[in-house]
Amino acid sequence: NAGVMQNPRHLVRRRGQEARLRCSPMKGHSHVYWYRQLPEEGLKFMVYLQKENIIDESGMPKERFSAEFPKEGPSILRIQQVVRGDSAAYFCASSPHYRDEQFFGPGTRLTVL
Amino acid sequence: AQTVTQSQPEMSVQEAETVTLSCTYDTSESDYYLFWYKQPPSRQMILVIRQEAYKQQNATENRFSVNFQKAAKSFSLKISDSQLGDAAMYFCALLNSGGGADGLTFGKGTHLIIQP
Numbered sequence: 281n282a283g284v285m286q287n288p289r290h291l292v293r294r295r296g297q298e299a300r301l302r303c304s305p306m307k308g309h310s311h312v313y314w315y316r317q318l319p320e321e322g323l324k325f326m327v328y329l330q331k332e333n334i335i336d337e338s339g340m341p342k343e344r345f346s347a348e349f350p351k352e353g354p355s356i357l358r359i360q361q362v363v364r365g366d367s368a369a370y371f372c373a374s375s376p377h378y379r380d381e382q383f384f385g386p387g388t389r390l391t392v393l
Numbered sequence: 394a395q396t397v398t399q400s401q402p403e404m405s406v407q408e409a410e411t412v413t414l415s416c417t418y419d420t421s422e423s424d425y426y427l428f429w430y431k432q433p434p435s436r437q438m439i440l441v442i443r444q445e446a447y448k449q450q451n452a453t454e455n456r457f458s459v460n461f462q463k464a465a466k467s468f469s470l471k472i473s474d475s476q477l478g479d480a481a482m483y484f485c486a487l488l489n490s491g492g493g494a495d496g497l498t499f500g501k502g503t504h505l506i507i508q509p
Contacts, residue, residue: 313496322397322484323438325496336495369436373497379490381428382497384438 282307284374284385285354292391299359299366301388305374312355313382314347317369329355362392395420397487399500406475407508413460414470414503416485424490427461427468428497433481441483444468446490472505480507 285304293299305312310331315323328336329349340347344362349355359366369389373382397418406412418427429441444452444461451459456473472479482504486497 315496320501322486322499322501323497325494325498328495338494339496371438373438379426379488379495381426381440381443382488383440384430386435386437389436 284372284383286370286372286385286388288388289386290389290391292393293362294393295363296361299362299390299392301357301359301370301372301390303355303357303372303374303385305355305372306376306383309374309376309383311375311378311380312349313373313375314355314357315371315373317371317387319368323371326357359390362390364392366390367392395422395487395489395494395498397485397498397500399483399485399503401503402501403504403506405506405508406472408475408477410475411471411473412475412505414472414483414485414505416468416470416500418466418468418485418487418498420466420487420489422489422491426488426490427459428486428488429457429459429468429470430484430486430499431479431481432484432502438484442470475507477507477509480505 314326317323325339327340327347344360369387371387372385375382427444431439460469482502485500
């Protein structure tokens with residue numbers, strides 16, 4: 281059973297560009313979470329999605345950030361008009377049930393020039 | 394809102410010795426889960442151990458064990474017979490079973506150094 285997959289592993293964008301981060305959960309997992317890790321910090325929860333639904337986006341910045349988890353395909357975290365402060369590692373996790381153990385992907389390191 | 398505090402930014406231990414990492418938390422919920430995650434230089438988050446708050450017995454996984462004190466809201470991790478491969482950042486995390494945010498709440502981490 282393959283683990284949580286994230287791609288790309290590294291992404292470089294210039295200020296003002298868009299960043300798209302992809303996450304494929306573990307097989308059989310329908311719950312997906314996105315976290316952001318700034319340098320020297322712990323992970324911060326951003327958003328929780330189930331298939332086709334955003335359940336909890338309490339940690340998501342109100343502007344420029346959006347997430348989706350379509351019926352088919354991976355979950356996408358989209359950051360529009362990136363700024364230098366968006367540079368961070370973005371982790372995706374999945375779980376088989378609500379409020380259950382979460383399995384993490386390897387992360388995407390976003391660098392904004 | 395729930396919080397998780399790790400008061401030790403860095404800890405160092407001799408190989409084969411025992412080390413304890415501290416974690417305190419705050420939540421208004423009565424039912425929750427606590428976790429310790431390890432993050433080596435590869436940055437992959439690896440689950441080390443988990444504890445359900447309703448269980449009084451402390452969780453144990455091989456060389457890793459916890460001291461869970463619910464009344465004190467304390468959840469420390471003990472690593473016995475430390476090995477070089479244990480060197481990593483360790484994060485304590487909380488997940489409420491019912492209310493509050495649906496995601497994990499993490500502490501800022503403790504950097505564990507293993508001295509050969």
